[in-house]
Amino acid sequence: MSRWMPWLQAAPLALVLAVFLVVPMAMLVVVSFYDYDSFSLIPDFVLTNYREVFSSWVTWQTYLKTLWFAGLTWAITLLLGFWLAYFLAFVVRDPTWRMLLFVLTTVPFWTSNLIRMIAWIPFLGRNGILNNTLIGLGAIDRPLEFLLFSDFAVILAFVHLYTLFMVVPVFNTMMRIDHRLLEAARDAGAGFWQTLWCVILPLCKPGIGIGSIFVVVLVMGDFATVRLMSGGQSASVGLMISNQIGLMQYPAAAANAVVLLAMVLLLVAAMLRAIDIRKEL
Amino acid sequence: MHETKTALTRRGALALAGAALGSGAITGFPTIWAQNIKDVTLRQIGTGVSGLNPIAEQVKKDLGFTLQLTVTDTDAVAQRAATQARSFDIADIEYFSIKKVYPTGAVQPIDTTRIKLIDKLVPIFTTGKLTPDSQMGQGTSPFSVGFVDSRDAKSFAGKRTELMTLLPTIYNADTLGIRPDLVGRPISHWKDLMDPAFKGRASILNIPGIGIMDAAMVAESAGVVKYGDKGNMTREEIDKTIAFLIEAKRAGQFRAFWKTFDESVNLMASGEVVIQSMWSPAVAAVRSRGIPCTYQPLAEGYRAWGSGLGVMRHVSGLQLDAAYEYLNWYLSGWAGAFLNRQGYYSAVLETAKQNMSENEWGYWMEGKPATAPILSPDGREMEKAGAVRDGGAFAERMGRVVCWNSVMDQDRYMVQKWNEFIAA
Amino acid sequence: MRPDVELIGVTKRYGATVAVDGLSLLIPGGSYCCLLGPSGCGKTSTLRMIAGHESISAGDILLAGRNVTDLKPAERGTAMMFQSYALFPHLSALENIAFGPRMRGVGKAERLARAREFLRLVQLETMADRLPAQLSGGQQQRVALARALITRPKVLLLDEPLSALDPFLRGQMREELKRLQRELGITFIHVTHGQEEAMALSDLAVVMDHGRIAQAAPPREIFERPASAFVARFIGGHNVLELPQGRFAIRTDRTRLAPAAAGPDLAGPDRAGLNLAGQVTAVEYQGSAVRVVLRAADGQTAEALLPDASFHAAPVAPGEAATLGWSAQDAHALPPA
Secondary structure, eight states, X not given: OTTTHHHHHHHHHHHHHIIIIIHHHHHHHHHTTOEEOSSOEEOOOOOHHHXXXXXXXXXXXXXXXXXXXXXXXXXXXXXXXXXXXXIIIXXXXXXXXXXXXXXXXXGGGGSOHHHXXXXXXXXXXXXXXXXXHHHHHTSOSSOOGGGSSSHHHHHHHHHHHHHHHHHHHHHHHHHTSOHHHHHHHHXXXXXXXXXXXXXXXXXXXXXXXHHHHHHHHHHHTOOHHHHHHTTTOSOOHHHHHHHHHHTTOHHHHHHHHHHHHHHHHHHHHHHHHHSOGGGGO | OHHHHHHHHHHHHHHHHHHHHOSSOOOSSGGGGGXXXXXXXXXXXXXXXXXXXXXXXXXXXXXXXXXXXXXXXXXXXXXXXXXXXXXXXXXXXXXXXXXXXXXXXXXXXXXXXXXXXXXXXXXXXXXXXXXXXSOOOXXXXXXXXXXXXXXXXXXXXXSOOSEESSEEEEEXXXXXXXXXXXXXXXXXXXXXXXXXXGTXXXXXXXXXXXXXXXXXXXXXXXXXXXXXXXXXOOHHHHHHHHHHHHHXXXXXXXXXXXXXXXXXXXXXXXXXXXXXXXXXXXXXXXXXXXXXXXXXXXXXXXXXEEEEEEEETTOOHHHHHHHHHHHHHHHSSHHHHHHHTTTOEESOHHHHHHTSOHHHHHHHHHOOOOXXXXXXXXXXXXXXXXXXXXXXXXXXXXXXXXXXXXXXXXXXXXXXXXXXXXXX | OOOOEEEEEEEEEETTEEEEEEEEEEEOTTOEEEEEOSTTSSHHHHHHHHHTSSXXXXXXXXXTTEXXXXXXXXXXXXXXXXXXXXXXXXXXXXXXXXXXXXXXXOOHHHHHHHHHHHHHHTTOGGGTTOOGGGSOHHHHHHHHHHHHHTTOOSEEEEESTTTTSOHHHHHHHHHHHHHXXXXXXXXXXXXXXXXXXXXXXXXXXXXXXXXXXXXXEOXXXXXXXXXXXXXHHHHXXXXXXXXXXXXXXXXXXXXXXXXXXXXXXTTOGGXXXXXXXXXXXXXXEOSSEEEEEEEETTSOEEEEEEEHHHHHHSOOOTTSEEEEEOOGGXXXXXXXX
16 A cells, blocks of 8 residues: 555645646647648548647747747846846845835736736827827937837737746845855956856856746737737737637647747747756755 | 438437536426526627627617527637537628538528518628629628528528528628828728828738738739739739738838727827727727717729528527527617617618617718717717718618628638738 | 955944944055954954955055045955855856856866866865765865956955865965965955964954953954953953952963972962962863853852863862962953953
């Protein structure tokens, strides 16, 4: 009996994982090889769906665009998130203030993603608050069109949505850095940037790694932000999949999902190779 | 044959018993027949266009049974009808969708001998033409997919028979919406959507099946593409149309693409866009915010769409009786008037007229100036006295339909190319 | 010019509280100086001000005659060894040591060669590639020491360097610190709260209390002539007693004991002020010595540290009456309270 206890104890979680993760994944892979017509799935083993993914310049372009969104968003959230975390961890001395400011950074997360995105629209629009203000100040004489329904708007929304995912883990690792290490660096003759580069940054790597995984995975899978903020003018893989589901091209959507999944897994694996996040866990 | 029918009925009765009694004591005996029709629930799926609660409330009042509405978007209705037909009883579905859904066998044909007002239907649905000498529009016209020869037919009859795929309920003629205060000049053609003067201020809807039709209207108007049948394009025609769109997109003609009703309203109301594909009630919604917006009649004519009620294959027995009651009720006037007042058209005009005031009928259907303020169904003032409906009378609008929303033979190819346009 | 360290009226205020209050001190070059005192006495603040990690509210710090008050830590010619070492956890022992040269732009090959030299100095050649987490406490401390020394400082500042070690290692490291200081000939300033450590190491011991210097002198002088009751109590080994003639500090090892029954030897009338009668409250055997604690009728307590042989010649037990006595020259007069 006791020999089976560990198996029994592991069983509930294994069951949950099997039912909610392994089985759907397997279904996804299986369906990606199905054939289909306008209204039905045809169980089969065809490579058409994958051939369509890899042979069309649209999918290549869409994947590249998605990577570009992910890369740019990552770079900006990293830069912003790092300095925000730095400010909270090292500049703000008073713990009460630090907690207060930290909670403040999470305030946008009290509303839904969609609302946070939609809120940008009246702000950035042609006759939006920003354009009207700038015109009112005489800074520009015609509205800035690139502010909304553009890649700029998409990136802006991503940064707005996801910077916190970078701030939190980076802040967490920074808070664990012994301040005496910074003094030790200063004592050894390190300037501000040298301390940052040689001490703080390497010690923040696990946090940066976790934040990067969050941001990259979230952006790679997004479809709502790209559609809303680009005014439907930009494509992302997620959006492409969502369109295919809308048109009931499930096998095509499944094939795309499998490719996207593989790509995201590779990205995460690459990040894990570069950074050992286990220190954080 | 008789055997099969019995079996079907039996299964239907069981399903019905399940629906009526919930879980529990199903003995297999048709005790259900003793139940009153008031215990019947019809589950209907449809779009927000006609999936409106006042209709369900009126059904309860007039017929006694419950109409349970599920509202989703056009694609999802077709999707669920084709893949999860048993999860509802009535599909409120578009004609171009039924072209794809009917062959799957999810929907049973409607026996027109049980429809009292069948001969009062607007002839668009029974002959394909509004008047004997008007043109039959291109694309998936309701007539072309409206009838089947037999209960088990997988293809459409193409002529009037006693079996209908959908009972028509609502239809309209679509055109471009404009902001008359911002376009700065009269708009008269579909090609005006691509006028460089509106660079960065135009939009088109991003639902491939409908968007491609608007694009075709524009391309034809601009003289870029000549179509054999806009509703069933060849690959070459699709290529040319998409190339035309991509060129415009790269030149920065479009501000955005919209997918939902609300998006189209917001784009127009905020002034981000001054000319775009639009739906009639969206124009009304912009206007109700006090912002001028016109549903502009154009020289080339309208793109039309229509939808109807389909009865799912599994419905039978008392529930089927209730479904026919409901179909007949839909044509009997109240619903028609209700829909006409929102700027749509009802399938039987006579009965709707009896349920509308003279002023309402004159304004909505005859193109006459309103003699008193026109109110929306919820009682808000939509138009002041003296206003005239964009595009004028019913005959003028529906008589100038040049194509219907459609599903093409090259559907899959078209969608692929449309995605290229969006990704470009 | 000798690399003396000179503090002139150095003051540190945190808001309204004064941590260091007008401290003036001269530490001769090449000496081992211990800053000593209970926690909160300002010793660590003083050290950090010398290092440049704490700004100075008032006063000046001179290093080898140069005013370094406003200089950055690395420009002062000091190096600091931090409490619990503050080794960079992501760098190997060798890289930790090479950190200073790296910051100063020394080429990789050269700085690693130099680091290896210092690793040898602290006898850790074989540990070059270990991360700090893979080193024992003593080893970490040697790495920290090497890291501080590689910048060739004129003054090495040590913040409680031995407090994290177990007693055995502590003794060993103490010797090593003293040996290094002697060999390198540079000034060590060492903060500690252990008087034993200060006694063992320092040429100059500075006892601090409430941000001021209570006494700065060679340890022997402090032990033999504590400047105040505070110093005498803090340094230990003294009875501080209020006697008719005044207040005195008397070393416990110079205090003798006579059982009540033993006659007038210690308790004679001519010995007024040189004895204290009372009841024994504790007897503690310490190997070579025995500690006897006595409570007088007026509530004062005193103790005697007796060679074991003399105690066992005339033992007392807790509860018995006894008298402690000392000779006049062993009674060190203290300023009145």
